[in-house]
Amino acid sequence: MAEAAHYEHQYLQLLRDVWDRGDERRDRTGVGTRSLFGPTMRFDLADDAMPLLTTKRVAWKTAAREMLWFLTGDTNIRELVRQKVHIWTDWPLDRYRRATGEAIDRDAFEARILADEAFARDWGDLGPVYGKQWVAWDTYEPAGEGLFRRGAPINQIAALVEAIRTNPTSRRLLFTGWNVAELDGMALPPCHMTYQFHVSGGRLSVMLWQRSCDLGLGFAFNAFSAALLLRMLAQQCDLAPGELVWSAGDAHVYLNHQHLVDEQLAREPRGRPRMTIRRRPESIFDYRIEDFEIVDYDPHPAIAAPVAV
Structure with missing residues (x-):
């Protein structure tokens, strides 16, 4: 029986398609991009699989530390x-x-x-970015004579865990960082903005929708981080990891990343990295970086490329 296609080939094909067929456009940063609208990819996370790119080394511990930082609400x-x-x-x-x-x-x-x-x-403050919206979304209540006072903040992540445990067939198992009232105060409005979850057959899956994705640099972190969050949530809710369904609005490659595209497309994926979580903390907010272990990860070397601010 032929071996199943490597999960990374769909990413490499999208990278090629965006570079070859993408609409060339000027962007907010002034660097310029090539862009396609609305791609989707699916990654099965059974058997401890993780969607780590192997055609270049991904600093997965950096991505994990960022995710843990988001969950603290720090900005x-x-x-x-x-x-x-x-x-x-x-x-x-x-x-x-x-x-x-x-x-x-x-x-x-x-x-x-x-x-x-x-x-x-x-x-050093970034404004009310991801973590603030995830765990401390501001609310307001009437205070008389047309005035309002701040109410109790909403912890979307805690509410999500409770909802998965108690109402797993709900179509409202989601959270978002797109707080319209606070976008102007953010250093960068959320790119990976909405996560929706689905329980079926004892497995927890997630669909991540990104309004914007830098395929050269950002995607590797976005996909790994979403899979990591899914694994933490599945463990907390006594479920097995299912699928990561990744979808983007504007999927783009920056024009100054041609060397990255050429180098990465010249490489073949290798190996299938897996993740184990060494302990089950009391809550979704109590994980530590040493709880995560990646095995069988033997990627090609990293490829340096500039970040567009």
Whole structure:
């Protein structure tokens, strides 16, 4: 019997299609992209499978640390920097440079974030990004004479866990980061914005919809992180992992990533990495980075490419 196609081939085909057939357009960053609208991919997570790209090395621990940070509701890069996670630094760094005119490099900026709590408070905050919306969505209630006061925040993740456990056939097993009232205050509006879950046959599946996906850099983190979150939720709800269904609105490749596209498409996927979770914490909010282990991951070397801010 022929071996099943490697899960990564569908990603490589999409990368090729976007680069070869995508609409070339100017974008917010000024870099320019090639873009296709509405692609979907499916990844089966049975037998501990994880959709880790193998045609380049993915820093999966960085992605896992980011996901754990989201679940705390934190919106300041200080804790990420403390863990040597740099993926969010470019946005507050760019804001600082524009506001002050100081030509500070990333290392020096991060050193000040760590050393100076007041500086971190003023310059390290990203606004009400992902974690804030996931676990502390603001609510308001009437306070008389047309006034409103802040009510109890909504923890969408805690509510989701409870709903999966108690009402697994619900069509409302979802959460979102797209809070229209607070978009302008965010360093970057949510790209991976809505997650919907489905229980069938004792398996928990997720559909992630992204309004925007950078296929060269962002997708590898987005897919792994969604699968990681699914695994944590499945464990907490006594279910087996099902499928990750990934869908995007604008799926694009930046024009300055041609070297990445050429190099990655010249490589063949290899191996099928798997994840084990070493313990079951008391809640979805109590996982630690050392709880996760990836085995059988032997990727091709990493490919460096610039981030468009």
